Amino acid sequence: MRAWVLDEGVETPRLAEVDEPAVGPWEVKVSLRASALNHLDLWVAKGMPKPPAYPHVPGADGAGVVLEVGQAVEGLSVGAEVLIDPSTSCGRCEACLAGDIPYCSSFAVIGEHRWGTHADAVVVPGSNVTHKPEVLSWEHAGAIGLVVSSAVRMARRGRIGPGSRVLVVGVGGGSATAVFLVAKAFGAQMYATSTAVSKRAWATEHGAEAAFDSAGPYDEEVRAHTGGRGVDVVIDNVGTTTFERSLRSLARGGRLVTNGSTSGRTAELPLPTLFWRQLEVIGSSMNDPSDFAEAARLVVEGTVAMPVETPVPFEGYPDALERLRRGDQLGKLVLNR
Numbered sequence: 001m002r003a004w005v006l007d008e009g010v011e012t013p014r015l016a017e018v019d020e021p022a023v024g025p026w027e028v029k030v031s032l033r034a035s036a037l038n039h040l041d042l043w044v045a046k047g048m049p050k051p052p053a054y055p056h057v058p059g060a061d062g063a064g065v066v067l068e069v070g071q072a073v074e075g076l077s078v079g080a081e082v083l084i085d086p087s088t089s090c091g092r093c094e095a096c097l098a099g100d101i102p103y104c105s106s107f108a109v110i111g112e113h114r115w116g117t118h119a120d121a122v123v124v125p126g127s128n129v130t131h132k133p134e135v136l137s138w139e140h141a142g143a144i145g146l147v148v149s150s151a152v153r154m155a156r157r158g159r160i161g162p163g164s165r166v167l168v169v170g171v172g173g174g175s176a177t178a179v180f181l182v183a184k185a186f187g188a189q190m191y192a193t194s195t196a197v198s199k200r201a202w203a204t205e206h207g208a209e210a211a212f213d214s215a216g217p218y219d220e221e222v223r224a225h226t227g228g229r230g231v232d233v234v235i236d237n238v239g240t241t242t243f244e245r246s247l248r249s250l251a252r253g254g255r256l257v258t259n260g261s262t263s264g265r266t267a268e269l270p271l272p273t274l275f276w277r278q279l280e281v282i283g284s285s286m287n288d289p290s291d292f293a294e295a296a297r298l299v300v301e302g303t304v305a306m307p308v309e310t311p312v313p314f315e316g317y318p319d320a321l322e323r324l325r326r327g328d329q330l331g332k333l334v335l336n337r
Contacts, residue, residue, distance in 0.1 A: 003119035004317050008054040011045045013118075013317060018055070021115060021123045028076055028126045029068040030084065034142030034311070035117035036061035037324050037333040038174060039262060044112055045321070052113060060086040060110050062117030063132055063141035073126030082129040083136075084117065085292045086110040086146050091127065101288045102153075109286060117142075118317060118335065130292075133300045139311050140299070143174075143332040148295035148306060149287035150259060151179035155186050156291070157284045158233040158257040162187030165231040167222055167249055170214060170238045172199035174332045175260060178306060179235050181206070182295075185303040191231060193218050193242075199330060202307075214238070219248040230254060240264025247273060247281075255280040307331030 001020050004013040023029050041058050044051060066080045076082075088108045089096050095103035110116050110124060132141050160166055166183045170176040171192040184190050184207050192203035193214040200211035210225045212218035223230055230251035236242055237260025244267070246256055258281065273279065287295070298304040311334045312320045320333045 001120035002314070003057045003115075004059070005055040005057060006045055006051070008047075013045065013058065013321070015315065015317075016055070018057070018119070020121055023068045023070050023123055025070040025072040026126055027070045027123050028066055028073055028082075028129055029121055029123050030062070030064040030082060030129065031067045031121050032062045032064040032117055032119065032142075033138040033337050034063050035059045035335050036143040036146075036174075037320055037335070038146050039260065039324065040109070040112060040146070041118075041321060042325055049112060057115040057117075057119050057122075058111045059116030059118035059122075060112065061142055061145040061147075062122060063136075063138055064121075066129070067121060070126060076126060076129065081132040083132050083141050083296065084110065084122070084124055084145055085128045085130065085149070085287070085289070087149075087286045087288065087292070088114070088125055088128055091125075099288055099290055102286050107286075120337070127289075130296065133296070135300060139308050139334045139336060140306065143308050143334050144178075144295060144299050144306055145292070146286075147174045147178035147332070148182065148299060148304060149292040150175065150285070151182040152291040152294045152298070153287045154179050154235055154257050154259055154284045155182050157282050158235065158255050160186050160188050160233055164188040164233055165191070165226060165229075165251070167191040167193070167231045167234045167246070169193045169234065169236040169242050169246055170262075171203045171211070172196055172330050173237070173262075173327060175237050176235065177331050178304070180208075181304040181306065182298065183233075183235070185298055188233075191222060191225070196328075202330060214242060217245070219245040222249040226251070233257060235259070238262055240267050243267035244270070247279065250277065250279055253278045255282055257282045257284050259284045309333050311336040
């Protein structure tokens with residue numbers, strides 16, 4: 001089968017013919033119709049984190065048609081159209097039985113810890129596929145798995161609900177755009193930042209009370225627009241360059257949810273600000289099965305309409321990866337077959 005392959009020490013993927021992986025008793029093989037890019041593609045290409053073995057096939061998101069079903073898998077048959085949930089786990093430990101699989105010691109991400117979806121086919125656990133709703137195109141079905149389900153988790157961990165004032169930093173990227181839409185669907189009053197005028201315009205067109213330049217004093221502008229109070233929750237996956245302003249955008253008792261570090265892996269945390277203002281800093285990553293199910297429901301109902309750029313041919317993955325690196329897309333970049 002064709003697959004985009006990463007070799008150790010080389011950031012540029014190559015298109016290669018590789019053997020199709022075998023299907024275990026609890027697994028299924030999916031012939032992919034679409035797969036989406038995430039910033040995880042960029043980090044894995046840099047070896048951050050390093051895949052468990054090389055060559056490695058990246059790609060966390062995908063949708064397609066079941067080709068083969070392991071003998072222990074129930075409820076699926078060859079020919080079924082499915083979405084792929086990128087979060088995998090052992091399925092047996094206390095965390096898994098409680099349904100909160102990111103706490104599983106065997107938690108793994110498709111495309112990071114095992115071969116991913118930028119290929120003609122992928123083998124995944126049977127528990128990680130669900131039937132594709134007919135209303136979803138292949139491109140949209142292949143784009144929602146990681147970002148919308150992780151956005152649901154962020155919103156839940158940030159305790160976002162009706163009336164919450166929420167600032168999303170860096171709208172335009174897939175993760176930030178998804179959590180903007182999910183938080184709005186949860187009834188929040190939305191604010192956003194972006195360095196691009198067009199992306200700030202998108203945010204206001206989609207319900208933001210105001211949108212600010214990420215490179216400017218947005219903490220001051222947030223306070224000006226909220227009567228000096230600040231917001232209840234900030235969602236920030238940018239990291240180093242925005243962390244301090246995001247913290248200063250919070251109202252007393254506010255919560256900063258971080259799920260990424262695209263501008264750097266470290267940030268200074270002013271402790272007096274943290275304890276005097278009774279703030280919380282919350283980490284969030286990936287999703288559990290209930291987050292994935294809620295994400296699919298929101299998308300199918302049309303409550304969350306994740307923007308997807310014009311699909312890219314499968315052979316155009318390197319160009320799409322460069323676009324992702326530049327950050328000039330709005331929403332998701334998808335490879336079609």
